Amino acid sequence: MSERLERLLGGPETSWLVERVRRxxxxxxxxxxxxxxxxxxxxQRRAIERLLGRRAGIGSSLSVSLDEVDRVLRSSGACPEGLAAAVVLLRGPVRNLEQENALRDEAWREAFAELDAVLAHRPxxxxxxxxxxxxxxVRRSAGDPDEARILLDKMAVLLPQLPHPSIPIGRLAAEIYRDAHALDEGKPLAALALSAARSLSGLPYAGDGTADARRKAWAAVGVHLDDLSSYVLCLGLPGDDDTPTGRMLVAAQAAGEPCLLTLRQLHRHESPIRAGLVRICENPVVVAAxxxxxGPRCPPVVCTRGRPSAAVWRLLDLLAAGGSEFAYHGDFDWGGIGIANAVRERVGWRPWRYDALAYEAAISSARALSATPLSGRPHATPWDSELSAxxxxxxxxxxxxxxxxxLLTDLAAESGNDGTLP
Known part of the structure; x- marks a missing residue:
């Protein structure tokens, strides 16, 4: 680099100009x-005047023509290759941000490749x-594409396992990653996996962050954090005198009181539960009412409390193994239809005022005037195609x-749980 170039553009008074050109x-x-x-x-004004060999205007601002600077550098011999070459001599090689951004974008696309291959089959x-x-x-959690690829490849392995019939989260992590703590709260993989579980459950991708919300989101895809946090609400189920859970059901039925069964209890109850026709509802208010x-005359009712937990699935499986048939009712919204489809695929059911006629009647009643607008992603209703329409x-x-x-009228009309649907 020539002394003349250093003198004209290398000082602190012209550094702003060099930096502008470099950018x-x-x-x-x-x-x-x-x-x-x-x-x-x-x-700064005098430095530009020395560079250009003329007055640099008046006023508080200073305007410089880069074309003129280029001509001066070439004609004076300070830098015959021009202004761009002068910046390289003064500041070193110039980065190609466009190329860097393109390479970075490609690296991020490649980081998602395995996950996107899985998601291609999960609309x-x-x-x-x-x-x-x-x-x-992902970018906030991983920091760079290489770290993101590791995280996302782990997600690509996890997603085919969800929803799961029923599994503790530690066992799921151990089976997939050979690390029982891989999905522990606070780890980037756990946060990403939880958001996917929420999506599969029809919940907002980002929850409220409470332990209860986390348990419910995981439970909705068949993953339980422990055997006690997953439970099912039921009423009127017959029990037996031979098992602890059976005796609890006998006592609750005799008292006409709702019963909460934990997944731990249901895992330890291995014999089928024979209950005839069992009505399934979505909301606890139905059970309470x-x-x-x-009271003790109530026919068998099981409540999913929204998306079924692992305990709900276990109880329904025990009832199905005992030959029970099911009648289902839920909310008339797309989330409710999604739940209904999941239960129908698992154990099968007949609609309990859960078809197009019942929906039209409900929205025509005066009580439905305060109903909220329907939102969310539509689902098919294979038991009655007219309902989704x-x-x-x-x-x-x-x-x-x-x-x-x-619903209460139907329960009142049912006599002896003979399987007749009003």
């Missing part, structure tokens, strides 16, 4: 056109994948509480 070159722009420095000092997770992109959750209304057309959500009177 332009990094972004692939040519070093031409004007640049302006507001509130220029007297020393129900497409919204979650877009959410990851929009929120930048039935207990108040009928009616819900899409009406776009009104009807919660189970709005038809509580009709």
């Amino acid at each position: 332009r070159l990094e972004r692939g722009r040519s070093p031409s056109g004007p640049v302006t420095l507001s509130a220029a000092t007297a020393e 129900e997770l497409s919204g979650w994948r877009s959410w990851l992109e929009v929120t930048g959750l 039935a207990a108040d209304e009928f 009616a819900m899409a057309r009406r776009a009104v959500r009807v919660e189970e509480e709005m038809v509580l009177g009709e």
Whole structure:
């Protein structure tokens, strides 16, 4: 580098000009056109005058033509190759930010490759994948593409296992990763996996962060954090005198009181439960009202409490093994339809006022006037194709509480649990 170039552009008074040109070159722009420095000092103005060999204007701001600077450097011999070459001589090689960004973007795409291959067969997770992109959750958690690839490859192995019939989270982690603590709270993989579980459950991708919300999200995909945090609410189920759980059911039925069974209890109860026709509802208010209304006379009812937990699945499996048949009712919203489909695939059921006729009747009643608009992703209703069409057309959500009177009427009409559906 020549002494003349150092004298003209190498001092602190012209560093702003060199930096402006360097940033332009990094972004692939040519070093031409004007640049302006507001509130220029007297020393900065005199340095530009020495560079150009003329007065640099008046006022507080200082405007410089880069084309003129380039000509001066070439003609004076300070840098015959021009302004761009002068910046390299003064500051070193110029980064190619466009190329760097392209390479970085490609690296991030490759980091998602294994996960995207799995998601290609899981359309129900497409919204979650877009959410990851929009929120930048993976980039914040991983930091760089190499670390992200490791994290996302682990997710690609996990997702085919969800939803799971029923498994403790530690066992799931041990079977997949050979590390029982891989999905422990506080780890980046756990946060990512929990958001996927929420997506599969129809819940918001980002929850409220409480331990209870985390338990419910995992339970909805068949993963329980422990045998005691997963439980099922039931009423009127017959028991037996030979097992602890059977004796609990006998006592609860005799008292006409709802019963909470934990997954631990149900895992230890190996014999089928024979109950005939069992009605399944989605909301605890139905169970509470039935207990108040009928007490010990109430026919068997099982409540999913939203997305079924591992305990709900275990109880339904025990009932199915005992030959029980099921009648189902839930909320008339897309989340409720998703739950109904999951239960139907698992144990099968007949609709309990859960078809297009019942939906139309519900929204026509005066009590449904306060119903909220229907939202979410539509689901098919294979037990009655007209139901999904009616819900899409009406776009009104009807919660189970709005038809509580009709449900209680059905329970009252049922005599001896003979399997007759009103």
